[in-house]
Amino acid sequence: MKNKILGLHLERYMSKMICCEKGVVTGISWEFTPPEMFGEKGIQRWDLAADLVRRMKKKLRTSCRDVALVIPENDAYVRRVVMPAMTEEQLYFNLPFEFHDFIADRQQDYVYDYALQQMLEDEGTHRSKMELMAAAVSRRWLDQHSAMLKKCGLRLYSAAPESIAFQNMVRVFQALHPDEDIHNMAFLNLGYSEVQLRVYSDAAYETGKQIHPAMEQLCQILRDQCGIQDWSTHDRAQVEQALEQPACREIYQQIALEIMRVLNFFQYNHPGQQLNVLYCSGGGATIQPLMRAIRDTVGLEIRLLQDVYAKACREPAALLYGAGAVAMAWNQEK
Incomplete structure (x- = not known):
């Protein structure tokens, strides 16, 4: 640590x-x-x-x-795998074979690591197994x-x-809010060049999607149709009015529908497991008509990361704009 x-x-x-x-x-x-x-x-x-x-x-x-x-994500291979219980030395020896389909003839050019999700027991043999999130990245x-x-x-x-x-976001949430019995969490980052949605079950990554369009397309509409080059220096009332125009609302609806599809896919594959809250970050989380469209389409409570993790973050902008860096820094293991 x-x-x-x-x-x-x-x-x-x-x-x-x-x-x-x-x-x-x-x-x-x-x-x-x-x-x-x-x-x-x-x-x-x-x-x-x-x-x-x-x-x-x-x-x-x-x-x-x-x-x-x-x-x-484009620079790494990530897989959820189940392997027989073994020593760490044996595990590092065997991990490359789990990525054989992706890097069959270049295994020595990659570095491999894992995060243990849970220990399982085979019902037939009663032998222990390990469920892992395994990753490979170019050396x-x-x-x-x-x-x-x-x-x-x-x-x-x-x-x-x-x-x-x-996954560290889930772990820190559970430490900060021990009274909230939450097993499933969905994180939405509304970034400039991409929108990322990730769903976790018991701190393990389950599914996710890179969603387009993103905030870049909204900025383009405001530049082309409203002459707004920089939101931070422009009149706030004019920016808010521009964000309500039909072209922007169409973007909001496209994003909201893609989010709904991913969440429906998760709940279809995990019957009985509920998602009640969508935890949001990114510059798009400050755009109120976008957040309303997401809430009304998805039907989940919307919470901002800087509010949820306030006790572990003295700088709210860090969770609004740099959630990925925060999640990485909260990793307590090398």
Whole structure:
């Protein structure tokens, strides 16, 4: 367990770094990502990435050097697997074979890790089995990010795909709200370039989807039809009026319907398991007509992460804009 760690999420539109001390988020810094930093296959300008990280680190004014890094879902393979109970050494030997269908001839080029979900018992043999969330990420990807962080005076301490990192959100929720008997949680991040929905059952990732359109399309409508270039500097009343126009409402409904489909799929495959609340983050969570459309379509209570996790986060903006980095920093295991 680390007393102090930096959560880092490098994204195409905006990158975020948060500082976490003894499990409590104490600060966030973010920067707009230079457009030329990313190429089609990920980061292509590592010098720009290093400069970006240095600027965010400087804003936080922290001496912490250890970084917990979010791995984009497109850069990792994640599988839920069941294996016979075995030692950790045996497990690491066998994990590559679980990804044979994806990386059959390149297994040595990947790093493998797992998160234990639960121990099971085979009904026929009564032998113990392990249910795992297993992940594989390119060794080259990790080496490149580690080298970039080293140039910034930082150290790559841990890394995980966002779907696995968000399991920490469930764990922290249960610690903060022990009286709430909640086994299923759905997290919705309404980001600029993508909307991500993830559903967890007993802290284990069950299903999810990357939803389009996202807030980028809303911004485009406001620029093209209303001449609103920057929401933060424009007259608030005019922005709110623009967000109610039909073209925007159509976007809201598209997003809401996709969310409903994913949640219906989960409940169809898990009869008897209820989802009552949708936990939301991202800049889109501040758009009231969008949130109304989601609530009315999905039929669930809407709660914002910064309200739910207030006791573990002194900076509400960290959970609004940097939930992935927070989830990664809340990971208590290397």
